[in-house]
Amino acid sequence: MLQAARHQAILEMVQKERIVKVSDLADALKVSAMTVRRDIESLSDSGLLERIHGGAKVLGETGTHEPGFELKSTQNTAEKQAIARAAAARVSEGMAVGLSAGTTTWALAQELVKGPAITVVTNSIRTAEIFYRSTSVHPRTDVILIGGQRTASDALVGPLSTQALKTINLDVTFLGVHGMDAQAGFSTPNVQEAETDRAFLASSRTLVVVADHSKWGVQGISSIAALDAADELITDPGLGQNGRTVLAEHVRRLTIAPL
Known part of the structure; x- marks a missing residue:
């Protein structure tokens, strides 16, 4: 296989899987591991992928980059809606x-x-607004918005939020994450938000992580928890085989929500 064809194939596999091992690429392309390493180095130097120990990964943002809520709300909307439907089925x-x-x-x-009347505890201003606007539909649903310092994604974080969560007992927490990775686990670009998320975990009987496929292979600066902390991870069919294999080995239940 010519170099240009190998480079294209490598980029396609990395885009699909998010993270790919040298050995897997060598097997797929039927070339030596040394050839694959040279190809990865060339593609990395060209800014087309990120070289990591033992393989390559899709280019991502820096560990502290946090896009605003408005931008993120327009990305992967069909996948997020599918995940939301599957997650809602866990609530009674x-x-x-x-x-x-x-x-x-x-x-x-x-x-x-x-759905049914529940009590919601959240540190999200946007999420609280959804429930406040629906009180005429579900007047028996209670919403508790914990306080704190506001982030770019309209989360309330910091000592006030973590302290409040210490006094609350939750049946289940649905956790959104910035990234998920075999080494970093579930992570966020905001250190204080990671502390608040860990407080959610400590207050909950069950943890369900809700994350679309684009979060695989992404690392925020602060880890929230290891992958095996999740009782369930709900994602979408766009998650590549590498991500499915790794996550299935660590989370107690991996659910692929149909689009």
């Missing part, structure tokens, strides 16, 4: 439900307002 009458900040949990809130 009378539950105490934690919803972390994020556009996937925001999509979930739009599903939950159609």
Whole structure:
């Protein structure tokens, strides 16, 4: 196979899988591992992918980059809606439900307002607005918006939020994340938000992570928890085989929500 064809094939595999090992690329392309390493180095130097130990990954943002809510809410909307529908099926009458900040949990809130009466605890201004606007439909649904310092994604974080969560007991928390990775686990670009998310985990009987396929292979600066902390991960069919294999080995239940 000519070099140009190999480079194109490598880029396609990395885009699909998010993270690819040298050995897997060598097997797929029927070339030596040394050839693949040279190809990865060339593609990395050209700014087309990121070289990592033992393989390559899709180019991502820096660990502290946090896009605003408006931008994130327009990305992968069909996938987030599918994830939200699957997650809403886990909620029943009378539950105490934690919803972390994020556009996937925001999509979930739009599903939950159609369902049974529950108590919602959230640190997301946008999510709280969804429930406040629906009080005429579900007057028995209670919403607790914990306080804190506002982030670019309209999350309330910091000591006030973490302290409040210490006094609350939740049946389930649905956690949105910035990234998920075999080494970094579930992560966020905001250190204080990671602390608040860990407080959600400590207050909950069950943790369900809701994250679309684009989060695989992404690392925020601060890890929230290891992959095996999740009782369930709900994602979409766009998740590549590498991500499915790794996640299935760590989370207790991996759910692929149909589009």
